Amino acid sequence: MSQQENLPFDEEYYQPPYKAVYRESIENAEKFWRKMSEELEWFYPYEKVLDETNAPFYRWFSGGRINISYNALDRNLKSRGNKIAIYWENEKGENIGLTYSQLYNEVNRFAKVLQDLGIKKGDRAVIYLPLMPELPISMLALARLGAIHSIVFSGFSVQALIDRINDAKAKMVITTTHTMRRNKRVELKGIVDQAVEQTPSVENVLVIKRNEEPVMKKKDVLYQDLAKRTGYKKVEVEETSSTDPLFILYTSGTTGKPKGIFHLHGGYGIWTYLTTKWVFDLRDNDVFFNTADIGWITGHSYIVYGPLQAGATVLMYEGVPDYPNPDRWWELVEKYNVTVFYTSPTAIRSLMKYGEDWIKNHDLSTLRILGSVGEPINPEAWRWYYKNIGNSSLPIVDTWWQTETGGIMISATPGLGNYMLKPSANGLPLPGVDADVFTEEGIPTNPREKGYIVIKRPWPGMLAGVWNDPDRYIKTYWSKFQGVYYPGDYAVKDEDGFFFILGRADEVLKIAGHRIGTREIEDILISHPAVAESAVIGIPDPVRGETAVAAVVLKQGYTPSSQLRKELEDYVKKTLGSIVIFGGIYFVSKLPKTRSGKIMRRLVRSVISGQTLGDVSTLEDETSVDELKKVIEEFS
Ligand code: WTA
Numbered sequence: 001m002s003q004q005e006n007l008p009f010d011e012e013y014y015q016p017p018y019k020a021v022y023r024e025s026i027e028n029a030e031k032f033w034r035k036m037s038e039e040l041e042w043f044y045p046y047e048k049v050l051d052e053t054n055a056p057f058y059r060w061f062s063g064g065r066i067n068i069s070y071n072a073l074d075r076n077l078k079s080r081g082n083k084i085a086i087y088w089e090n091e092k093g094e095n096i097g098l099t100y101s102q103l104y105n106e107v108n109r110f111a112k113v114l115q116d117l118g119i120k121k122g123d124r125a126v127i128y129l130p131l132m133p134e135l136p137i138s139m140l141a142l143a144r145l146g147a148i149h150s151i152v153f154s155g156f157s158v159q160a161l162i163d164r165i166n167d168a169k170a171k172m173v174i175t176t177t178h179t180m181r182r183n184k185r186v187e188l189k190g191i192v193d194q195a196v197e198q199t200p201s202v203e204n205v206l207v208i209k210r211n212e213e214p215v216m217k218k219k220d221v222l223y224q225d226l227a228k229r230t231g232y233k234k235v236e237v238e239e240t241s242s243t244d245p246l247f248i249l250y251t252s253g254t255t256g257k258p259k260g261i262f263h264l265h266g267g268y269g270i271w272t273y274l275t276t277k278w279v280f281d282l283r284d285n286d287v288f289f290n291t292a293d294i295g296w297i298t299g300h301s302y303i304v305y306g307p308l309q310a311g312a313t314v315l316m317y318e319g320v321p322d323y324p325n326p327d328r329w330w331e332l333v334e335k336y337n338v339t340v341f342y343t344s345p346t347a348i349r350s351l352m353k354y355g356e357d358w359i360k361n362h363d364l365s366t367l368r369i370l371g372s373v374g375e376p377i378n379p380e381a382w383r384w385y386y387k388n389i390g391n392s393s394l395p396i397v398d399t400w401w402q403t404e405t406g407g408i409m410i411s412a413t414p415g416l417g418n419y420m421l422k423p424s425a426n427g428l429p430l431p432g433v434d435a436d437v438f439t440e441e442g443i444p445t446n447p448r449e450k451g452y453i454v455i456k457r458p459w460p461g462m463l464a465g466v467w468n469d470p471d472r473y474i475k476t477y478w479s480k481f482q483g484v485y486y487p488g489d490y491a492v493k494d495e496d497g498f499f500f501i502l503g504r505a506d507e508v509l510k511i512a513g514h515r516i517g518t519r520e521i522e523d524i525l526i527s528h529p530a531v532a533e534s535a536v537i538g539i540p541d542p543v544r545g546e547t548a549v550a551a552v553v554l555k556q557g558y559t560p561s562s563q564l565r566k567e568l569e570d571y572v573k574k575t576l577g578s579i580v581i582f583g584g585i586y587f588v589s590k591l592p593k594t595r596s597g598k599i600m601r602r603l604v605r606s607v608i609s610g611q612t613l614g615d616v617s618t619l620e621d622e623t624s625v626d627e628l629k630k631v632i633e634e635f636s
Helices: 018-027 029-037 068-072 074-080 100-116 134-144 158-168 189-196 223-230 265-280 297-309 328-335 345-352 379-389 470-477 518-526 562-575 601-608 623-635
Strands: 048-051 059-062 084-090 095-099 124-128 148-151 172-176 178-181 184-187 204-208 220-222 245-251 259-264 287-290 313-318 340-343 369-373 396-399 435-438 451-455 489-493 499-504 508-511 514-517 531-541 545-554 582-588
Touching: 018 029, 029 048, 029 059, 029 265, 059 265, 068 074, 068 134, 068 265, 068 297, 074 100, 074 297, 084 100, 095 100, 100 134, 100 223, 124 134, 124 158, 134 148, 134 172, 134 245, 134 297, 148 158, 158 189, 158 245, 158 259, 158 562, 172 189, 184 189, 189 204, 204 223, 220 223, 245 265, 245 297, 259 265, 265 297, 265 369, 265 396, 287 297, 287 328, 297 313, 313 328, 345 379, 369 379, 379 396, 435 489, 499 508, 508 531, 508 545, 514 518, 518 531, 518 545, 518 562, 531 582, 531 601, 545 562, 545 601, 562 582, 582 623, 601 623
Parallel strands: 084 313, 124 148, 124 172, 148 245, 172 204, 204 220, 287 313, 287 340, 340 369, 369 396, 451 489, 545 582
Antiparallel strands: 048 059, 084 095, 178 184, 245 259, 435 451, 489 499, 508 514, 531 545
C-alpha cells in the first residue's frame, strides 16, 4: 500500500508519554492503577487493586464504593454544570442540547419514577429505545439506583427481545412508540407488546411518549404522567460497590444463545474514562460525534459512560447517514463544530459511493481526530476517509475492542502522544493491555505470522462474566489457552509490535459492523414451518463487510421458489431483527454432513465462496456437495 508515504506521522511523533506510561502500567501495575483510579471520585476506598482469588473471575478495585452515574454527572456538576453534555438531533433537524445540570435533573427525575415503580439495587430493566435522549437518561437513572440495565438494540426484533428479557429476568422494559428511518415510521412498542406476552418476569412496561398517543396495554405505564407527578427531585445515589453489576449486554457467540456479557461499576468505569482520554484525547472544548447506536457496546462506552465521565460534549444523531442527503453527517459536523468523529468502516464504504461533492460543501475544519471501529477497515475505505474527511492530515484511530473488553484495547493513542499510524494496522496496545499473538499451540507467533490475538493479564474493563452462565465464561474466554483471555479474532503482529486484526476466528458474523452469530440465524430459520435444516455462513460483501448465506433443506410438501426465499428472509428480519442481511438463500435436498451427522459448515463455506474443499474424508455423502455446487451455479 502506498498511503504510508503520505502519512505525516513518523517515529518522531511516537513520543513519550505513551511508551513510558505503557511500561509503567505493565512493570508497576499496582501503583499505576492506584494512580489512575484517583481521577474518579470514590465514596469509599478499595482494598485491593486486583482480586485474583477466584480467577478467572477477576475483580478490580474490590472493597471500594463507586458509582459510574455519579462520576458522569454529580462529579461534573461542580465545574461543568452549564456545559452541554449531550446534543441530540434527528433526521428532520429537530434538536435539543442538555447541559450537565439539565441532564442531572432529567436523570434524577427518571430515577425517582423508577424508584416509585419499585426498581431498586440489583434489579434488571431492559431498555428498547432508539437514539433518543431518554436512552442515556434511563441508563444513567438505573445506574444511579444501582439497578442493572440491559439494552436491546432497536434493530433487533421479538424473539431477540424475549430471549434477552427472560435470561436477565428483567422486571421492567423501557420503550417508546417508534423511531423514524428515512422518514418512515419504525414500530417499537408493537414489538415489545408481542414480546412481553412471553416474559413472565416483566412487571411494568415504561412507555415514553413521543409525538403520538401510545396504545396502552395492561402492564404499561406512561413515563410523562409519572414524571409530571414526580417533578424534579434529587434522588440519593446508591453507593454501589466497585464490583456491583452496571449492565448486561447480550452479544453473539458460537451457539444460538446470545451471551449476557456483564460489566461492573468500578473497573468498567475507570476503563471507559481512561480510554476515552487516551484514544480520543478529549478536552473541554471538544465535541465528540460517535455515530454508533447506544444499543451496541460502542455507544455504551463512547457515547455515554466514557465521554460523560470525562466531562465532554457528545452529539447523538437519531437517523441514517444518507437521509435526507448523503451529507447529513457532514452537515452535523459543521453545525456542531465536531472535533472528534468516530464511525465504522461500513458507514464509510456506504458513503464513498455518493462521491466527494457531498463533502466539499461543508467546512470540516474543526475535526482533529477520526476513529474507526467494529470490523477491519479495508485500504480503499481508509484512504477515502483519510483524504476526504481528514483532509490528508488527521490521525485515524483504528480501535480494536469488543463487548467483552468494555473499552478500546488496541489503537493509536493521541491523548498519550502516540499518533503513530501504519497502513491497515490497529496500532499498539493501550496501557495495561498485555496483548500477544499465539499459534494454535499457544506459543507466540513470529512477526507477521497469522495467529490468535490473546490478552495475557486482566485489565479493568474486562467482562465480569456471562450472566447466569459462569461455565460458559470460562469455556469461551479462558480455556483455549491456559490463563490468558481469548477474544476469538485472528491477528498478526509485526516486528515493531503493531497489531493487525484480521477478523473473527469463529462462527460470528459482522454484518455492517453488527455482531451476529450464524447459529442464531440458523435457529430462527428452522423455526419457520417450511425449513427442516439449515447451515448459515458469512461471505464477504463490498459495502457491509459480510452478509449471511444460508443453505436450506425444506420440509416435505414445500418446494423451492423465489417467493419462499423472500418469505424466509422477511421472517428472519421480523423475528430476529433487521440487522440480518442475506447474500443468498440456496435450497438443497441435503446438507454436507459427517458420518456422525454433524453439518460440515466449512464445506458449505468452501463451496459457496468457490474455494477448494480441503479434507473431505469425514464427509458422508459426496452428492450433497455436488448438489450445492449445482444450485449455486444455476443461481448465479
Ligand atoms: C471486530 C465492537 C478489526 C472484532 C467494539 C471483534 C474489529 C468484534 C475492530 C467485536 C477493528 C472491532 N478492527 N476488527 N478496529 N473493532 N472489531 O462486540 O472481530 O460488537 O472481536 O464490539 O468486532 O464486536 P463487538
